[in-house]
Every structure is written in structure tokens, then in C-alpha cells.
Amino acid sequence: MSGYLSDIVTGGKSLITGLAITAREFFRPVVTEQYPWEVPTMTPLFRGHIELIANEETGEPNCVVCGMCQRACPSVCISLDGKKNESGKGKVLTRYILDFTKCSLCGSCVESCNFNALRFSKDYNLASFDKNDFIMDLMKRLEEQNRCKH
Amino acid sequence: METSIWRALLYLVGIMAFAGVNAAWLGWCERKGAARIQRRIGPCEAGFAGLMQPLADGLKLLSKQLLVPQGVDGIIFRVAPVLAMIPAITSMAVIPFSENIGARAMELSVLLLFALASIGMIAVLLGGWASGNKYAIISAARGVSQNLAYEIPMLLTVITVVLISGSMNLREIALSQQGGFWHWNIFRLENGHFLTMWISFIIFFICSVAETNRAPFDMAEAESELVAGFMTEYGSMGFGLFMMGEYLNIVVGACLTATLFLGGWDCPFGLTPGVWWFLLKIYILIFTFIWVRWTYPRTQIYRLLNLSWKILIPFSLANLLVTAALIKVF
């Protein structure tokens, strides 16, 4: 019988405390970041999809078509092609396709590149109705970036 | 003027309008209130501060297909949502909004209200059973046992109010509480009733939360256990009607609490009574319903029934005895 009454008293007190807490939270400011009008800034290490890094003067990609990124990728997303460099040794990049539908943003490609040719972009709001929009042509992206710089 | 056709039509339109506006915009209040308690914004896009949201929701519900699954009992399935709305709207015919505003002041209005509440309970049962879905049947059974268990303490506490006021007419009960908050039934500073009336108020409030199937007593529509309970198979306006019926039941519960315990249309300091005070009181009570819902988790079905049979009924019986004794003595 004593447990019955003490239960009611402590129970009632805990219920009133709960109501007081939610009442206090009712008057505190909202923590929502209202997305389309307040845009977050991405931190420097944020992993968006990868993009090619261009040489400062020439605007050409640093890539020498060694294929390390293609071999390091666990999801077989990268396909690249190059042709022989006419003026000098080595290869020149002609095509770099990233299949972003399979990419898991692990970073193996960026880390395995010895020539500073790849980095993470800061693109986060990618949305489309067409799957082919995510088969990204990184050389075209580099050209547009170069054009916007000048 | 009591029997004029114009008066009847005016009240008909007025009550339907009041019910419609409340059913729709209470959804907005609930979502905004819940959002602020959870420190987020709630509806804000549709119209200024989201006020057009209920219209958008209504439009969406109307434009969906009313799916009737195979194997359900055709007539009962279609009738159940309508049956959930009817008692709620009809109850508003006897509620006194103010001294001069009140559709009918019947001698037995309290009894009428409880009779209509039972019809609401039947609607839940029919909706769940007619769906032919196991989740729905379980939830309907829970709903019936819960409603039954909580009607009893509710009636017992209302009897104490009736004993004090001497009448079952809601208008008379409200009239006997006029003149400032010290006359209100919840305080009742004369004859020593202040000892017992606040207990009656608390028990009545808990029972109304349980009767309207609101959390923490929402066993019938326990979202995470039974998907949507007895409403699982209802789409479009069937669901819409159940939801509106639930909100209207809350309004009727708040109106009843305000009339029985808080003095109806009376001003707390006895100055200028009017319908505005009544509306203020019911909206404060409705906000408390919303506040309680978003604070507590759900109880268990047997704890719920324990609360009613083992705690609320003994207390309300004791309360009734003490009130009757006090009336006899003083």
C-alpha cells in the first residue's frame, strides 16, 4: 500500500518536471538551418566527387595517365584514356570519366595519385532526374572551370 | 424565438463552421506546437507561417483515391469514418459558448454528451474490424477496452460537479459559477469543496486525454507498433475524417472541461464575461493536450488499464463520497 501512494507522488512529480522541461524548450530559439536560404559552407576536407587539378600556367590537367587511380578504386568508377605526348615524353590525358553512381567517396584515388592530379570538389547538392548526369566527364568540368576563371 | 427556423439554421451553419475551422486549423496548431517544443520550425511554406497548410493537406486528401481493399465489409468500412465525426459535431449543439450563445440548453445535456462519446468509441471498433487487417483488429480491441475503462472515472467526477451545481444542464452549471475565479468549480471556496474539486479536475482531465486517444494513451493508433492502428487501411478522406473526428473530440473535451470546472464564459476577475473568455479557456486546454502529447512516451496497455481501474476509480469514488458528505453537512 505504501508503494502505491509513493509511486503516485514520485510519478506525479516526474510528470510535472517533464512538462516543465518541454515548456522551457518551447521558448528557446529554433536550431533549424533553413536550407535554400541559409547555405552551409563546406569544410576544407569535405569529400564531394573528385575533380582534376590543373597546372597553374597552362590550365592543362596534371594527370600523366598512369592509371593508379583506376586500379586503386574499389568500385571500378574511373575510366581514363591518354595519347602519346607529341612534344616530349609521357602521355597526355584525353578522356577522364567518373561514374559517380558507383563511387563510395573512399578517397583511394586521391591518395594513390603521385602527381597531384586529383582532389575532392565541394559539390554537395547534386540532384537530377537522369542517371546519365552522374557519369561525369571531368575534362569537360576542368574546361568550364578554366573558362570561368578568366 | 426559441423555435424559429432562422435561429436553427444560423446555429447549424455556425456550428459547422466552428467545427470545420477547428478541425482543420488544430492540425496546424499541433504541428507548430510540436515543432517549437522540439526546437524546429514546423509548417512555414504554405502561406504566411504555414497557415494555408491545412488547406493544402485537405486538397491532397481529397484528390487521393479512396481505396477499399478486397475482403472488407463494404458498408461498415465506408460508414465508420463518418460515424467518428457525427458525435463530435452533434455534441456542440448543447455546449454553452456564452450566456446567449448556445444552440440548445437541454436538461440532461451531460448525459447526452456521454452517450455521444460512446458512439465515437463504436466508430473506432467498426473501423478496425471492417478493415480486415490484423493490426487494425488489435488496435480496435485496445481502443474499446481503453475507452470503456476511462469512461467510468469520468462519469464519477462529473457526478460530483452535478451534485454541487444541482443540475445536469450545462448552461445551469456554467451559470452557477459566475462571478470570478473563486466561484469556479475547480476552486469552489465555499463549503469546503476546495478540498476535493481539484482532484476531480485532474482526474477528469486525464480521462479526457484517454477518451480522445491522445498520447500518452494512444494505444489505438500506436504509430510505431501497429503502423497506424485502426486507420491502417484508410486512405484519402476516410483517414481525413478520422483525423478531423479526433481533433473535434479534443475540442469537445476541452469545452466540457471549461464548462464544468472553469466557469464557462466567465472572466477570472468577474468583470466582463463573454464568449472570448470561453474560447481562451478552451484553447489553453487544447494547448495543454498538445503539450502533454509531445512530452511523454506511450504507456503499456495493462498499465493504462491499471491506472484507470486501480488508481483513478478508487480516488474518484472517494472524492464522490467526500463531496456528498460535505453537501450533507453544510
Next chain:
Amino acid sequence: MTVPVRLRQDETFVLNLGPQHPATHGVLRVKLTMDGEYVVKAEPVLGYIHRMHEKMAENGTFAQFFPNTARMDYLHALAFNHGWALVVEKAAGIEVPERAEYIRVITVELNRIASHLLWWAAFLLDLGGFTPLLYAFDDREKIIDLLERVTGSRLTYSYMRFGGVCNDIDDEFIAGTRDFIKQLRSRMPRLYHDLVTHNIILIKRIKDIGLVSAEQCRRYGATGPVARGSGIDYDIRKNEPYSVYPEFDFDIPVFDEGDSMARYMVRMHEMEQSMRIIEQALDKLPGGPVMGKAPKVLKPEAGYYYSAVETARGSLGHRLVCNGDKNPFKLKLRSPTFSNLSLFGEVAEGMLLADALAFMGSLDLVIPEIDR
């Protein structure tokens, strides 16, 4: 509340807590044979999200398995990263610098707090309290923002490498973590304990529900907070220490009752202990490199290797079989939730449906980890 007599076929019905259900955290199907509201038999059916991670390990090199580890238990992904890094470092004999070990511990413990916060939120959502979800996610958002500064991802981290971690932490991260710990400590007594833990409705709902004895835990191999809630005092971080855990001073909360309340309290105390570990690690953080020497193409010696780490759900084991090649020959993961879930079939008999769901919530299930 046990079922007293044998029931005929037509007195029970089968309720399918299907793969799509708001209360099963992931795609778990449970076939419940019910008598009214009582559960007569419970049979979990698994395999709806089997994605063959262990086979994928055999197809790629060792380093290519890191993204897979994060996707198995997405709530404590860094611990899975850590387990894989440990077993391969054991196999190939790679040394990890001090600073990298400390950073690993700090990030794993932050992730553990995030995982327990989400468990708390989801558990209360199952029980019908919708508000604590938002309060817990407010704190969890801060952790995820901190970890995003360092790793670049919010949920599926592929942050550890053989020999260390791939990015270093900066002063903003350290200041942010200290801030976060202070904030969580000030919010906990009010928003977590006053609002929920001491609430009479919650206490009545989870006390004495789902009693699991220590002997049952041993039979099914349950580990982690489930076992510690039944009185078994075993934590991989103390009993089979790895990394730099021996340097920190922290307690292992153990409760004896074995009901859902005990498991709940174990996890709440674990959050506090994790905060202690993080503070001590931040104070003692040494300088130095964050990557040790690891060969580009890893070819460990042939053999059988096993290592275990403590995740938020229990003891995760990796058993690696190498045969000198650059791909693993076979990988077997010992998933903690799989063993925890097997308790459900036995303990749920005779319970009410809502109690069975509360018990399932207190076990902290993450289904992709079971099915791998």
C-alpha cells in the same frame, strides 16, 4: 505473464512484423505467432539486406575494403574501420605512430557517443515519445559536424588506413570537441535524465521487461551493453586491450538486473565514460606523424589472424585468412548484433507485443550489420 497452456492451431494467428515496419531498425522480418496480444513464438527471418561484403573482400585488395567496413554498421563505422585496420596491421606487421593511435581513439569514442545518442532517440521513438529524438539529434549533429571536419564524411567514414589515419586533426577540432563535451554534460541531466530516465511512464514501461540472465547471454554469445546489463563484466577495451586504451582511466558500467532498464542505464553511463576517455586523450595527445610506414601493395604472410574491437553493440571480430596474395583469401566478420538478436527468439515468448518491441529496441539492433 507466461502463456500457461498449449494452444490449438486456430487459437493463434501469425503476425508478420514485416521487413517494412517503423519499429524494426532496418529490414528485419519477425514471424510472431500470437495469442491475442501475447507472443507465443518469435522467429526472426534475416537476409533481406545481405550484400556479400565478405565476398567483396576477397575480390579486392586489403585497402579497397575500407568503404565496405563503414557500410555494415553505419552508426559506429569508425570502430569497424578500426577493427579492419587492426587485423591487417597484425597480419602485415605495420607499426602505427602514437598520434595516430590517439586520434583513432578520440574519433572512435566520439562515434560511440553518436551511436548511443541515436539508439536513445530511436528507442524512445519506438515507445512513443517523439520529442527526445530531436533533442538527441541536436547533439548528434554537433558530433557529425566535428567528424566531418576531420574525415570529410558524415556517416560512412573511410578514415583509417593501414599505419594510421589519412588526415590530421587541427586545433579547431580539438576546441570544438572540448566545447561539445561541455555542452553535452550540461544538457544531459536535464534533457536526458529528468525528461526521460526519471519519467514514471518510461520506468514502468521498461523496468522488468525482457529479463535476460547471464547464462542466456553466454549461451547465445551476446556481448556489449546487452551482456553488461545482465551482470557479465566483460569489455574488450579492458579485458583484451588494443590500441592505447590501457593508458586511459575509465570504468565499465555493469548492472545486474538484466532487464531493459539495466541495458538503458549501461548505455547512458557508457556515454559519460566515453566523454572521459576523449578528455584524457585530448590532454595527452602527442605530436608526430599520423601515418606510419606501410607498403603500397600489401602482401601479408600466409596465416590465420583474428582481432576484436568493442563497438557500441558488442564485440566485433575479424578473422582474416591470408595466403600471401595481395587480396585476402577469406574474411569472416563476427557481428555483435547477430548474437544479440538471437536472444529475441527465446526471451520474447510469453511477452505482450508492445513489450516485445520495447525489448527489441533495448537490444540496439542495426540490421545491415547482421546480414552484412
